[in-house]
Amino acid sequence: MKDVAEHAGVSVSTVSYVLNDSGPVAPDRRNRVLDAIRLLEYSPNESARSLKRRSASTIGLVIPELTNQFFAMVAEGVQKAASARDVLVVLVVPDAVEQAEESQGKLLRSQRVDGVIYLSGTGSMPASIYQLARSGPVVLVDEQIPGMDLPAVVCDSRKGAREVAAHVLDHGHRRLAIIGGPPALWTAQQRLAGYREALAGAGIDPDSVPVFAGTYRQASGAALAEQALAGPAGSRKTALLCANDLMAIGAIEYCKSAGLRVPEDVSIVGFDDMPISALLTPRLTSVRQPARDMGYRAATALFDLLESKESTVTGQLATTVQLRETVCPPDDAR
Incomplete structure (x- = not known):
C-alpha cells in the first residue's frame, strides 16, 4: 500500500479509502490510485484486511457430495452470498476424495478459515470440526446435531x-x-x-x-x-x-x-x-426445499456472527x- 501511495502521490489512508470504499476521495486521486494498483499489480492481503474490518476473507463449506443436486444448490447459495462480500469459499467434499470428514476438518483448520458452514452426512460432528466451532463460528445447514448448540438453517x-x-x-x-x-x-x-x-x-x-x-x-x-x-x-x-x-x-x-x-x-x-x-x-x-436460499442464509448468518452481529437464523424455511x-x-x- 505504501508503494501504491508513493507512486500515486497520495497518502496510505487515501489508498485504503479507495480499496475499501470507506471514505471520500476526489476523482483524480482515485484514478491515480487505481492506475498505480494496475501498474504495480498490487493485490491486497485479504487476511490482514479481514482482521481490521472484523469480517471474513475465507470461509469453509463442508458438504457430503456434489452428485446430489440438492447439495450442489446449497453450495451455489453459499457462493452467491460470499461473492457479494468478496469472500473466498473453500469447498470440502469428503466423498469426492475418499477422505473422512475428520481429515477434511483438519484441512480447513490448516487453511485458517474464518468460519465454517457444515452440512453433515453422518448426523454427528467430527472432533476436528468441533475444534473449529470452539475457535470460530460454525453454522449448520439442512441438519441439526443433538447436543450441539449451533445456529442452523433448516426447512420444515x-x-x-x-x-x-x-x-x-x-x-x-x-x-x-x-x-x-x-x-x-x-x-x-x-x-x-x-x-x-x-x-x-x-x-x-x-x-x-x-x-x-x-x-x-x-x-x-x-x-x-x-x-x-x-x-x-x-x-x-x-x-x-x-x-x-x-x-x-x-x-x-x-x-x-x-x-x-x-x-x-x-x-x-x-x-x-x-x-x-x-x-x-x-x-x-x-x-x-429452497436449497439455494438455505445456502445463502447460512452464509449470511455466518458473516453476521463474524462481524459480531446477532445471528439472522430464525425458524424454519417453508417447504411446498x-x-x-x-x-x-x-x-x-x-
Whole structure:
C-alpha cells in the first residue's frame, strides 16, 4: 500500500479509502490510485484486511457430495452470498476424495478459515470440526446435531413429509412402505415423523407400515424398492414414500426393470425437488426445499456472527409439495 501511495502521490489512508470504499476521495486521486494498483499489480492481503474490518476473507463449506443436486444448490447459495462480500469459499467434499470428514476438518483448520458452514452426512460432528466451532463460528445447514448448540438453517421437513404423504393417502393408497434416510440424520427423523403423522391422521397404524432405512443415494432407493415391493401382486405395496429424490429415482428405475408401471402399479414420491425431478418420465411428485436460499442464509448468518452481529437464523424455511405425475389411485380405488 505504501508503494501504491508513493507512486500515486497520495497518502496510505487515501489508498485504503479507495480499496475499501470507506471514505471520500476526489476523482483524480482515485484514478491515480487505481492506475498505480494496475501498474504495480498490487493485490491486497485479504487476511490482514479481514482482521481490521472484523469480517471474513475465507470461509469453509463442508458438504457430503456434489452428485446430489440438492447439495450442489446449497453450495451455489453459499457462493452467491460470499461473492457479494468478496469472500473466498473453500469447498470440502469428503466423498469426492475418499477422505473422512475428520481429515477434511483438519484441512480447513490448516487453511485458517474464518468460519465454517457444515452440512453433515453422518448426523454427528467430527472432533476436528468441533475444534473449529470452539475457535470460530460454525453454522449448520439442512441438519441439526443433538447436543450441539449451533445456529442452523433448516426447512420444515416434518410438515413437507406430512403433506406429501397425505397427498398419497388422499388417492386411496393403504398398502404403503417408507424408504427413509439414514436414521442418525435429523432430516431423516423429521421426514419419518411427518409420514407417520399423516398415516395416523388417515386412521392407519404407523407401526404397520414398514420402514426401510436408506442412504439418500440412488442405488439405495433401487435396492430397497425391490425389498419393499416383494411378494404377490395382490398384496404388494401400492405406494412408496421416499425420503429424498435420489432414492425415489432409484425406486422408479427398479420398477421399470421389474415391469411395474409408475404410477399405475406403484405410486412414488420424493423429497428435495431436485431440478432433474421435473424432467423424468413420469415427472416426480416431490417436496421442494429452497436449497439455494438455505445456502445463502447460512452464509449470511455466518458473516453476521463474524462481524459480531446477532445471528439472522430464525425458524424454519417453508417447504411446498410439487404435484406431478408419479401418484394416482391404486387399482382397487379406481
